[in-house]
Amino acid sequence: MARTQGITIKDVARRAGVSITAVSHALNGKGTLSAATREHIRTVADEMGYEADALARGLRRSTMGAVGLVLRSLDALGDYAPAGVDVFERFVGVAASQALARGLSVMLVPDLTRTPVPPLAFSMDGYIVTDPHLDDPVVALLEKRGIPYVTYGRVPGRPDFPHWASEDNVASARQILAHLEAGGARSVALVRGTDPNAWNLELQDTYLSWCAERGTAPRLYELAERAGVEGGVELAGRITDDGIPDAVFCLTGRHAAGVQQGLMARGVGVPERTMVVAGSDSEHARNSRPAISAVELNPVASVGALLDILQALVAGEEAHSPRLTRARLRLRGSTRR
Amino acid sequence: MARTQGITIKDVARRAGVSITAVSHALNGKGTLSAATREHIRTVADEMGYEADALARGLRRSTMGAVGLVLRSLDALGDYAPAGVDVFERFVGVAASQALARGLSVMLVPDLTRTPVPPLAFSMDGYIVTDPHLDDPVVALLEKRGIPYVTYGRVPGRPDFPHWASEDNVASARQILAHLEAGGARSVALVRGTDPNAWNLELQDTYLSWCAERGTAPRLYELAERAGVEGGVELAGRITDDGIPDAVFCLTGRHAAGVQQGLMARGVGVPERTMVVAGSDSEHARNSRPAISAVELNPVASVGALLDILQALVAGEEAHSPRLTRARLRLRGSTRR
């Protein structure tokens, strides 16, 4: 219906006085046409405002110029419209605009394994999956279907899988911990989420190693991603009951904001008595009082890397991966001493 | 490439011992097959895990089961990954999950008029355009191409165009103004954005009428959407210089947060000396001190209405539009007296 009044290759061919093949070849830079003919056809096509139908093209070429995007982490949150989870919201925006710059479309697929599966889902050239879980069914499905995919963050349990990119989580964690240590912190508690994704797992591992290196006992708390700020407030009670640490390192901005709020409500001064820091920046971290130091992720660089890898994969070229991007530690009041 | 190993209708036909036509008819509930054959074919198809190729289907049917989404307001912001603009981020998430529930895909198209245009863009069944501008080129393009579209918010300058839905902005504005009045406010300043979209225009009109009805002089300020919180802080200076109003009604949460911050920095107490309220809720509004009263939009209802209209349009049925949804005023500290 939408396409009925479109200009087809046939129209261009007729108008240019050549065959359909000639038009296709001219426009795609193939075949053995003379430069003059090629130029002529291009002119006519431009004049007529011809644009090849993506469907028909995809049918033959079986490449669509479109990639799917699955936000695993939002799926886990259940509610698909959580407020203040800006990491992924920004990721979507960046992915859309960067893909456009490369002439690709981005299709949003909430969860590829839930029915009904969107009709186009399996026609995508490839997929970007953010934060796959351990034994992620979405990854398994893509694998089974033979659809190329890249992941934002390592695939847990698959150390061999190379096609991923993300910020250097280990470096970020090290940088944060070094910063806290420089501020005089000896005991640091870690608050991680419950999703078994690379984000939670890698940062936890780094933290544990850091503790081991220093011979200090780790203090590890788990807090469901969906618990949000309120969960953090509550958790602050448990943390103080267990003895106030010199610093609390929360993996998400929402949890950090909640924990800080909870600590202060209990009379624990931040940053005087204990410091708070977030592993990923967010509105919550920025808008807290004091503002919370946090790692600002780098969606622009990460999405760029992911698209590089995915495009190579789709083209059947060798992908140059994994790739790590640089995050940046934003120092704010919550760790200023 | 991704589709090479797929099971085609031909495979199913062979296995079921019938013609291709029979399979198509059985699966789509068309034609004049006997119940027995139909059932048999369905069973075989299920067994083989057959799924019709969306491209080939789209090529014939010219309906794709996919809609495009253009976020006009984000285009206007330039940066496609602005932090803390949660209205649209939520909108995207809601649109994706609601569309999925209806068996539709959502394709994100940053700006349909910028090149390169994503290949699939013109193959979509229809479009959702959020907050179209006055003389919006995206709308013009869709119109010219004959692609069905619905808009989130009225199309400015086209009072005749019926295919839109949104929260009832007029009612929201009235509700806010009534609330301020009940709190004792006589003079209310309005801070609107600069984009010429229905949101800014309708709320402004309602405000002006309200002032006229009361015989009070309107105090209207314009602040570019992209000015964000900082812009609000600065604007607070101008507002106080012009004489402190009883309340400031900002159309966006970011501006409200900035204005409130700026007012308080100048020693103007909120809510004691003047009240602050936001036309759309956001992280900024929620996390300010005091928290800012704001209208919580209703993306779930609005997206639902938009999809209803769009589906009717695509099916060639009569659309039942426009449709207004209910927003909700969240009262917080910034207006509590």
Place this chain on the structure above:
DNA sequence: CTAGGAAGGTAAAACGTTTTATACAATCCC
């Protein structure tokens, strides 16, 4: 003078569906 390229172009098959038109029985009606 002719075999063999090269240069420039096209016809037709293919992609996987849906849809239109048609074929073949079996049944019915008068």
Place this chain on the structure above:
DNA sequence: GGGATTGTATAAAACGTTTTACCTTCCTAG
């Protein structure tokens, strides 16, 4: 008993591309 009707199924066209294979014509080398 013959034409019309009904019930079931299929062949083939169509959708708009890309790609494969082939066809001219013209030139050149032997």
